[in-house]
Amino acid sequence: MSGVELSNEMRERISMIVDRVIEMFRPDPARMKIDDPFHALVAIILSQKTSTRNVRAAMERFRARFSGAEAVASASLKSIQDAIKPAGLWRMKAPRIKLIARQIADKNIDLERVLSMPYPEARRILSSLKGVGPKTADVFLMFARDEQILPIDTHIFRVMRRLGIAGEKEDYESLKFKLESSVKPEKRILAHLALIEFGRRICVARNPRCSQCPFLEICPSSKWR
Ligand code: SF4
Structure with missing residues (x-):
């Protein structure tokens, strides 16, 4: 997708977050x-x-x-x-x-x-x-x-905004591009499911459970910072 800039640092950060949530929730597609x-x-x-x-x-x-x-x-x-x-x-x-x-x-x-x-x-x-x-x-x-894409739902949007990966006005295609550029095709379905689970259980819409979150140290929105 043209027009979206993604640094290596950002790619690595997304990849690390995705690996961690997959490990946490081990979703079963x-x-x-x-x-x-x-x-x-x-x-x-x-x-x-x-x-x-x-x-x-x-x-x-x-x-x-x-x-x-x-x-x-x-x-x-x-x-x-x-x-x-x-x-x-x-x-x-x-x-x-x-x-x-x-x-x-x-x-x-x-x-x-x-x-x-x-x-x-x-x-x-x-x-x-x-x-x-x-x-x-x-x-x-x-x-x-089994199309190897990474659709973005409202939970994924919220999590990515809080983690500073998505901007406030980021659109669907742009965030999808960022995540797909950082996550290997074979991991994308797992990433989609695990990120939704993370948004439902830890980074919930109201009162996120930051004390239980593995990204506490790096999250710009953490309420404990
Ligand atoms: S530290 Fe809090 S706001 Fe940040 S990702 Fe974790 S639960 Fe969400």
């Missing part, structure tokens, strides 16, 4: 696998502000009721809301899921075929759907076919 691509896309939408356990519970109910995009596109909002109730923000997520399903059905998009396309093309098609966007497209490609 296999736990996130869902075979059917449409269901995988729904699970990613449900995962926003929801624990993995509640996503699983919601997906069990959703899969039992809806076999694919066509069924969701023609279902009532209430039945979708009811199916995904174990997930947080289910009222808001149901119309989004229905909107995405409607576009997939109307445009006759074959998600299996999208998954066989090169990354830029697959990402372009997915991001063109209202309600998907580049981050959701990236997370989908990462889990559904």
Whole structure:
């Protein structure tokens, strides 16, 4: 990505942070696998502000009721809301899921075929759907076919801002570029999962647990400094 400057020192710092959080949380990407691509896309939408356990519970109910995009596109909002109730923000997520399903059905998009396309093309098609966007497209490609990228979610943004790696106005593509330039392709899925876990358990949004943080000494935002 042009226009983003990254010093060797910054690369080394990012790499050190990522290695440390992977070691701390040892995430298991296999736990996130869902075979059917449409269901995988729904699970990613449900995962926003929801624990993995509640996503699983919601997906069990959703899969039992809806076999694919066509069924969701023609279902009532209430039945979708009811199916995904174990997930947080289910009222808001149901119309989004229905909107995405409607576009997939109307445009006759074959998600299996999208998954066989090169990354830029697959990402372009997915991001063109209202309600998907580049981050959701990236997370989908990462889990559904092991694309070796490093999508940035709100937890990762917050952690990177506090650690002085992301600027206040840093955008998605720029921070993704910084992390991908510093983390080897084979480690990126682990890095994504571990950084989210770090943001959920240690560097939480309100009152970060700095006393338990391994980056206390180097963090410009630590409340103990
Ligand atoms: S020291 Fe505190 S603010 Fe900094 S990364 Fe750790 S938990 Fe977050």
